[in-house]
Amino acid sequence: MKSLxxxxxxxxxxDLYAGTNVTAVHDVSLEVPAGEFVSIVGPSGCGKSTILxxxxxxxxxxxxxxxxxxxPVKGPGRDxxxxxxxxxxxxxxTVLENVAFGPxxxxxxxxxxxxxxxxxxxxxxxxxxxQRFPNELSGGMQQRVGVMRAxxxxxxxxxxxxxxxxxxxxxxxxLQEELTRIWQEKKPTVIFITHDVPEAVFLGNRVVVLTxxxxxxxxxxxxxxxxxxxxxxxxxxxxxxxxxxxxxxxSA
Amino acid sequence: MTALLHIWSGYLRLVDRWPSVGSIVPFxxxxxxxxxxxxxxxxxRVFLPGPLDVWKSFLSLTYKGILPExxxxxxxxxxxxxxxxxxxxxxxxxxxxxxxxxxxxxxxxLLFFQAIGDIAWLPILVIWFGYGLVTMTFVIVYTVIxxxxxxTVLGVRSIPVNMQRAALSLGASKLQVLWEVVLPGALPNIVxxxxxxxxxxxxxxxxxxxxVGTSGIGFxxxxxxxxxSVVEILLGMIILGILWYIVDSWILAPIERATGQRWxxxxx
Numbered sequence: 335m336k337s338l339x340x341x342x343x344x345x346x347x348x349d350l351y352a353g354t355n356v357t358a359v360h361d362v363s364l365e366v367p368a369g370e371f372v373s374i375v376g377p378s379g380c381g382k383s384t385i386l387x388x389x390x391x392x393x394x395x396x397x398x399x400x401x402x403x404x405x406p407v408k409g410p411g412r413d414x415x416x417x418x419x420x421x422x423x424x425x426x427x428t429v430l431e432n433v434a435f436g437p438x439x440x441x442x443x444x445x446x447x448x449x450x451x452x453x454x455x456x457x458x459x460x461x462x463x464x465q466r467f468p469n470e471l472s473g474g475m476q477q478r479v480g481v482m483r484a485x486x487x488x489x490x491x492x493x494x495x496x497x498x499x500x501x502x503x504x505x506x507x508x509l510q511e512e513l514t515r516i517w518q519e520k521k522p523t524v525i526f527i528t529h530d531v532p533e534a535v536f537l538g539n540r541v542v543v544l545t546x547x548x549x550x551x552x553x554x555x556x557x558x559x560x561x562x563x564x565x566x567x568x569x570x571x572x573x574x575x576x577x578x579x580x581x582x583x584x585s586a
Numbered sequence: 587m588t589a590l591l592h593i594w595s596g597y598l599r600l601v602d603r604w605p606s607v608g609s610i611v612p613f614x615x616x617x618x619x620x621x622x623x624x625x626x627x628x629x630x631r632v633f634l635p636g637p638l639d640v641w642k643s644f645l646s647l648t649y650k651g652i653l654p655e656x657x658x659x660x661x662x663x664x665x666x667x668x669x670x671x672x673x674x675x676x677x678x679x680x681x682x683x684x685x686x687x688x689x690x691x692x693x694x695x696l697l698f699f700q701a702i703g704d705i706a707w708l709p710i711l712v713i714w715f716g717y718g719l720v721t722m723t724f725v726i727v728y729t730v731i732x733x734x735x736x737x738t739v740l741g742v743r744s745i746p747v748n749m750q751r752a753a754l755s756l757g758a759s760k761l762q763v764l765w766e767v768v769l770p771g772a773l774p775n776i777v778x779x780x781x782x783x784x785x786x787x788x789x790x791x792x793x794x795x796x797x798v799g800t801s802g803i804g805f806x807x808x809x810x811x812x813x814x815s816v817v818e819i820l821l822g823m824i825i826l827g828i829l830w831y832i833v834d835s836w837i838l839a840p841i842e843r844a845t846g847q848r849w850x851x852x853x854x
Contacts, residue, residue, distance in 0.1 A: 390755055392751050422749050424749065
């Protein structure tokens with residue numbers, strides 16, 4: 335696990351249709367210690383996905399620095415695992431092969447990488463689905479595979495871009511609880527992007543509120559773990575925190 | 587009405603159990619109609635021989651060894667042409683699909699040459715290479731390559747950008763992305779391109795054989811015209827259809843089912 339540092343990060347691009355420069359991310363600084371779970375929450379268009387794509391190395395930065403364990407980021411790499419909103423699983427590979435993809439890319443022998451994949455599939459209760467193809471699974475199961483594919487590659491930082499936005503509400507709650515459980519077990523550094531305020535509070539050690547490309551607030555979440563919806567639904571601290579974050583998001 | 591429905595559902599169940607029945611039965615009414623027209627002598631026999639005459643001609647030409655030899659010639663030509671069309675077309679399509687520069691440089695000439703139909707090349711090819719395998723191969727490669735290239739480009743472009751990003755952030759090199767993501771992602775479209783390309787190639791081959799051939803099914807048909815043998819012309823036409831049907835349904839369609847349909851990229 336490594337720490338993540340954003341120093342005065344900016345992203346300006348030329349909008350072809352408007353004919354002007356648009357600043358999507360404005361001077362964002364953030365310090366994430368190794369092993370911390372940070373939720374970034376904000377309305378659509380606030381620049382949260384742009385930040386994640388820059389950390390992942392998919393988009394170039396136009397100002398500032400991104401450091402992973404003190405080293406500047408240069409393009410995509412296996413030190414930063416990504417979980418996508420639309421899963422982005424490889425449809426031509428079985429569930430097992432999808433999860434074993436990362437180890438395969440760095441030349442881990444077949445037996446060994448399949449053992450790794452089986453271990454992670456068991457963690458997400460996906461053992462039964464190992465030999466199936468992604469299109470044969472439900473959305474919730476596909477995203478479990480997506481999370482496990484990223485984790486099985488043992489990244490220093492796990493980047494999650496609204497990963498549960500396209501699954502149904504009940505499944506989403508289960509996935510959120512599973513994620514907190516797995517995080518406690520593996521303790522990866524996580525950046526979790528969402529527009530869902532209760533989700534951000536439920537998952538994170540910290541909630542960063544982003545509006546119009548700037549950090550509006552950085553709020554610590556002191557809720558005990560393991561976290562479960564049954565308990566937190568009625569919890570006053572949780573309700574108070576969620577209310578406060580929601581107000582901040584809506585004030586923008 | 588209900589009786590007809592019963593027959594139809596019985597037929598569907600039969601086809602389900604023996605798929606080969608489904609590829610023969612639809613032709614029976616056609617053959618029956620053909621037989622009826624010739625038996626009633628609507629047209630003179632010399633102009634339109636019946637199914638039985640064609641069958642007899644098939645047997646005698648097979649017995650003499652002419653038909654197997656010509657058939658082999660045609661199939662070898664198609665195979666050689668298809669091989670080069672695929673070997674050149676897929677890499678070219680991947681290049682154009684992946685590289686903006688390659689697209690800018692190669693797309694306009696590609697469209698230009700696509701417009702000059704395969705047959706339009708024959709006059710100059712005959713002057714350059716004479717009446718031989720080179721001319722034939724050129725024509726087939728020329729026909730096969732365009733659908734393969736265009737569909738490969740389409741396939742590469744239809745791969746979601748996040749799929750390549752996922753591979754890169756899992757540690758894949760550019761070459762690994764090509765092999766693990768771009769190629770399988772484009773495969774359903776590549777197969778479609780092959781299916782079209784080989785279909786066009788097969789027709790182009792027959793046309794080439796008619797014009798420049800000294801053997802092959804196309805040559806047999808044109809030679810029969812000179813001899814006034816309508817039976818052999820009809821036989822040639824039927825063989826063309828049957829052969830393509832076999833290639834398409836026994837080779838190409840199964841590949842399509844095993845790739846795109848299995849992965850949920852193409853609807854069944």
